[in-house]
Amino acid sequence: MTKTNLMAELEQLVSEARNPKTMQIDLMSSAEIVAAMNREDTRVSEAVNKVLPQVAATVDKIVEAFRAGGRLIYMGAGTSGRLGVLDASECPPTFGVPEGMVVGLIAGGDRALRHPIEGAEDSRDEGWRDLERDRSYRQRRRCRHRR
Amino acid sequence: MKEIGLTDKDVVVGIAVSGRTPYVIGGLDYAKKVGAVTAALSCNPDSAIARMADIAISPVVGPEALTGSTRLKSGTAQKLVLNMLTTASMIRIGKSYENLMVDLSVSNEKLVARAHRILVDATGCSADSAEQFLKAANNNVKLAILMALTGMTAADGQTALNNADGFLRRAAAQHQPRVAS
Numbered sequence: 001m002t003k004t005n006l007m008a009e010l011e012q013l014v015s016e017a018r019n020p021k022t023m024q025i026d027l028m029s030s031a032e033i034v035a036a037m038n039r040e041d042t043r044v045s046e047a048v049n050k051v052l053p054q055v056a057a058t059v060d061k062i063v064e065a066f067r068a069g070g071r072l073i074y075m076g077a078g079t080s081g082r083l084g085v086l087d088a089s090e091c092p093p094t095f096g097v098p099e100g101m102v103v104g105l106i107a108g109g110d111r112a113l114r115h116p117i118e119g120a121e122d123s124r125d126e127g128w129r130d131l132e133r134d135r136s137y138r139q140r141r142r143c144r145h146r147r
Numbered sequence: 148m149k150e151i152g153l154t155d156k157d158v159v160v161g162i163a164v165s166g167r168t169p170y171v172i173g174g175l176d177y178a179k180k181v182g183a184v185t186a187a188l189s190c191n192p193d194s195a196i197a198r199m200a201d202i203a204i205s206p207v208v209g210p211e212a213l214t215g216s217t218r219l220k221s222g223t224a225q226k227l228v229l230n231m232l233t234t235a236s237m238i239r240i241g242k243s244y245e246n247l248m249v250d251l252s253v254s255n256e257k258l259v260a261r262a263h264r265i266l267v268d269a270t271g272c273s274a275d276s277a278e279q280f281l282k283a284a285n286n287n288v289k290l291a292i293l294m295a296l297t298g299m300t301a302a303d304g305q306t307a308l309n310n311a312d313g314f315l316r317r318a319a320a321q322h323q324p325r326v327a328s
Contacts, residue, residue, distance in 0.1 A: 013191045015164050015217050019210035037219070040212045044223045047190075047206035054186075054204045055231050061184045061202070062158050062236040070156030072236070073183075075174040079218040080162040080188075080225060087229040093258070095233075095242040096250035102233060103151060107170035120170065127173030131153040131181070 066101070073103045075130065077121030081106030082113055105130045155182035160232065162225060163187075164217040166194020166205075175199050188228055190221040204228055241314040244269055249289040249315055253281075262288045270295040289315050297322040 010016045022036050048055075062072050074084030085104030092099050106112045107127070108120030120126065153159070159178035161171040166189030175196055178185045187200035190208055197203035206228065208220040237243070242250045247269055253262045266277040269292045276295070283301055284291035293304040296319050304318070311317035 009167065010165070010215075013165055014207055014209060015190050015211065015221050016215045017210040018214045019212055022212045025212060037212045040209075040220055041223065044206070044208050044220050044227065047208045048224055048227050051204050051206050051228070054202050055228055056235070058158070058160070058186045058202050058204060058232060059235040059239065061186070062232060063239040065156055065158045065184065066236060066240050068156045070154065070158065072232070073151070073153065073157055073159045073178075074162055074229070075159060075171055076162035077168050077170045079222050080164060080168070080171075083222065083225050083229060084160070084162050087226075087233055091233055091237070093252050093254060094248060095237045096252045097237070097242075105151070105174070107168075121168050122170070124169045124173030124176065127170040127175075128177040129173075131151060131159065131174055131177045 071101055071103055073105060073131070075105045075107075075127060077107035078112075078116070085113060153178060153181050153183055157181075158184045158186065160186045160188060161196045161200060162189075162229075163194075163196055164190045164221040164225070166191045166196045168196075171196055172199070188225060190217065190224060241312060244289070244292060244315040249292060250313075251288060253286040253288065259286075262286065262291075266291055266295065289313075293318055 019040070025033060025036060028036065065072065074088055075081070076084045081104070085106055088102040088104035091097050091102040108117030111117060112120055159174060161175045163171045166187065172195060175185050175187065179199070185200040186202040186204060187194070187196035188204045189197055190206060192205055192207055194205065197205050206224040208224050211217060211219045211221065213219065242248070247265045249265060249269070251258060251262065253259050262281060263274060263277045265288055266272065266280060267274060272280065272295050280291040280295045281288070284294060285301070290301060290304050290308060293299060293308060293315060294301060297304070299307060299322065307318040307321065308315070311321065
């Protein structure tokens with residue numbers, strides 16, 4: 001994707017838009033900044049409230065998977081990846097489940113938990129590869145694709 | 148963490164605030180190819196990953212207080228959803244009794260103390276007997292509770308739990324219906 005395309009794409013995103021209520025955040029005192037952030041935070045649980053049906057539907061699928069011996073796998077890059085790893089790593093102590101029942105994958109691997117890894121999130125191949133069975137399987141797939 | 152050998156029994160949840168992260172798109176692509184259930188967690192409506200996954204979870208929290216710093220509201224929303232996914236699914240497979248974490252692993256001092264308290268809360272037994280039950284159950288809190296509630300031995304309790312798919316209420320109910328009503 002070209003830089004111009006990417007910039008145009010990001011411009012469309014709500015999460016990248018400027019917030020009119022915090023345009024003067026650089027002039028605020030500490031108390032004002034944290035109050036402004038706290039006001040914004042009240043929107044979070046409202047937003048999550050609206051997607052509860054989808055969250056519950058996902059829970060149902062995860063329960064089905066667990067009952068069949070399957071796993072829950074989170075994948076993300078940067079903060080999103082870290083949050084997945086965090087949630088996955090809390091499951092063994094909290095619920096006594098084996099490591100590997102809930103897996104967190106982060107673009108760039110474990111090192112990316114502490115250090116930003118340039119470009120890690122930009123590779124579709126890496127996302128594909130992180131879920132793949134083994135190299136021989138990958139090669140077989142490639143052969144199939146070539147045919 | 149590489150090459151985890153995804154199968155069609157697994158569920159893959161792709162997480163990306165923007166909903167366009169290539170790493171996540173690649174992963175979901177592979178998951179679909181394998182036949183795994185896919186979900187997409189993003190904070191923009193109708194994002195690329197939301198469109199490709201079986202289930203789209205898109206909490207839209209609006210523009211951040213610091214423009215584009217998505218570790219703020221977006222990150223919080225993601226954390227809330229992830230909390231729900233694991234907590235709810237673990238409860239649904241029998242990891243809690245009432246609202247107590249009865250399968251926690253007793254791996255440090257704080258958790259040993261918590262295990263004691265859970266046992267006392269669940270059964271009303273004394274701190275001393277809690278300690279004995281935990282010891283007899285080899286620190287398996289769920290088993291210790293079942294033993295305290297029903298008087299079963301560790302071996303019988305384990306069998307009862309296995310027969311009840313690990314659900315403590317069910318295992319206790321079979322023995323002593325009033326306890327689990």
